[in-house]
Amino acid sequence: MDGVPRDSVPVSDRGLAYGDGLFETIAVHNGKPLRWEGHWRRLEAGCVRLRIPLPDPVVVRAEIDALSAGRSRAVVKLILTRGPGGEGYAPPLQPEPLRIVLRRPWPAFRREALRLRVCRTRLGNNPVLAGIKHLGRLEQVLARSEWGNEYDEGIVLDVNGAVIECTASNLFLWSRDGVLRTPALDGCGVAGVMREAVMETATRLGIAVRVDRFGLEAVETAAGLFITNAVTGPRWVAQVGPWHYPKPSCMEPLCQGLEPAGGVSG
């Protein structure tokens, strides 16, 4: 925490009081954080949007490297809050952001043939909060609380019925005409680091990518589906409720094209 080993946060911190902050969940592989540039870019975008001063990238990277050292696989979480102070909602004029880095063991997860549900919980639309990974994630918590272990993930729609993402992953559709589609995230949702990497890789491989708005009928009629997350990499979705899907033919070249190979989900 700000470079000091601690396990608690001052009760005056605005991250706790108002969700006034951002976070990143980073895969560690062979002692190194993966896709660091992507994580840093999103954190930076979030800081600009929320007007939280960006910490020194060298300091943060050094702290994350120190937590990653010697771990073949782990997950590092970076939390950046606006710190203490201000008057009620009014942020302090000179914020002193709080920086937290913490390490967790590599989680267990199913690698392919995932079963998804469609969540009842919807996402509200607000462009000012869309795309960034801020600390106010109650919609995701409520959506995720709709099931226990009987599904691997849940598709979440916005309040207008547009497909947006899964609770902790982004969603890709492989359409019957060979286009990779993923929902636009200008109203809500989190623009995942692995989502960016997959889109870049697809474009490099000559796979057409379309970012747009669609409903559940596009999911029902897709040739295939996969979801992405910075820790798990791309994972084939075999089932959404009553609908079944073969493994999308684009996944093998995409996973091979991703650096490091396959997003290190194996």
Place this chain on the structure above:
Amino acid sequence: MDGVPRDSVPVSDRGLAYGDGLFETIAVHNGKPLRWEGHWRRLEAGCVRLRIPLPDPVVVRAEIDALSAGRSRAVVKLILTRGPGGEGYAPPLQPEPLRIVLRRPWPAFRREALRLRVCRTRLGNNPVLAGIKHLGRLEQVLARSEWGNEYDEGIVLDVNGAVIECTASNLFLWSRDGVLRTPALDGCGVAGVMREAVMETATRLGIAVRVDRFGLEAVETAAGLFITNAVTGPRWVAQVGPWHYPKPSCMEPLCQGLEPAGGVSG
């Protein structure tokens, strides 16, 4: 914190990680919390919505009484988080909520003839989070950061242009035909404890109350405006940007009818 004097929160707490919790900001007058039943009712509604186990009301009230004792005026904040645990967004099956009560000095604020701005920041609509006072308040933080001391409050609209509330207060319009209007909060906004008290008092006094949806044109053409907050009580708004308003004639009977008198804003 859970009855123990502490000034920091475990970094694993879901209130910090995801805004997974609720809060209440309670006025203390002559050693007693004001409108405790209203605060407790809203906290209870939030717990039901978020499926957070409700703490023992006797224990919480005793902690708040202890912090209030001997204070002629103060503010007590109650935070209730889902506590630690769970797996990512998935809440733990047996949550151990964290209960925080803290006291602040009575704030300085202008009592009447308030100047308001109309905020650029909008509120997203999501019925599942509307009305309750959850910890994810970034929209309010961004709206409040639009000004410094040049205004007393800011009116916030939703993304569709409906008037909803102010950043930390609810809004009432006194219409030219003698009706008290306040925005419906079924899509977004916080249903204030003082808002409830004002509506109850108005109804008791035979003043017609209408909870509905309206835009800024209704604010422009109102006979008068006031805002409410559990700490400040009802306060006359004299100005919204270029529009000026006399003190609404309903305010005196309303403030006299409120128990304790005037919401103890004096």
